[in-house]
Amino acid sequence: MAAFRPAPANSSADIVAVKWGDTGFEAQLLLLEDVLEEHPDLDYIIGSAVAADAAVSLLRAQGLPDRISILADYFTHSTYRATRRGKVEAAPTDSPVLQGRVAVDRAVRALEGSLTLVQAGPAIQVVDQSNVDRVNIDTSLAPAWFRPTFEVKP
Numbered sequence: 001m002a003a004f005r006p007a008p009a010n011s012s013a014d015i016v017a018v019k020w021g022d023t024g025f026e027a028q029l030l031l032l033e034d035v036l037e038e039h040p041d042l043d044y045i046i047g048s049a050v051a052a053d054a055a056v057s058l059l060r061a062q063g064l065p066d067r068i069s070i071l072a073d074y075f076t077h078s079t080y081r082a083t084r085r086g087k088v089e090a091a092p093t094d095s096p097v098l099q100g101r102v103a104v105d106r107a108v109r110a111l112e113g114s115l116t117l118v119q120a121g122p123a124i125q126v127v128d129q130s131n132v133d134r135v136n137i138d139t140s141l142a143p144a145w146f147r148p149t150f151e152v153k154p
Helices: 025-038 049-061 077-084 096-112
Strands: 044-047 069-072 090-093 125-128
Touching (some): 049 069, 049 077, 077 090
16 A cells, blocks of 8 residues: 555545455455445545455445446456456456466576576566456466465474
């Protein structure tokens, strides 16, 4: 949020509410309900991908899906689907799958002593209605079959 605050200063936009809370869906939904009650004339809801998911549900339930726009500050499977359906205006991706590949490549090259490019990484891309069907989601999202496995060893 600190990085976002200066941007509206040079525009006609006003930040009317900032809410902090757990990133779970229900917690975000409750925060959004509070904001809409306090500020029913909002133009945008901007928040985490979970907040964007909650906003899609809340605005649909309240009959407001076409009046308030939603922006997410990171890219997930659900923000991808919501962007494709026109429910989320935009979300950025920094291509985390590609970042992982680059990190492994950098580590191998460092171990081999052939690392020449110290800093490397994909460009951040804003995904919106104009490009959602052209974005290579394989570099941004885990495959649908992927399930993380955790193991705790004493």
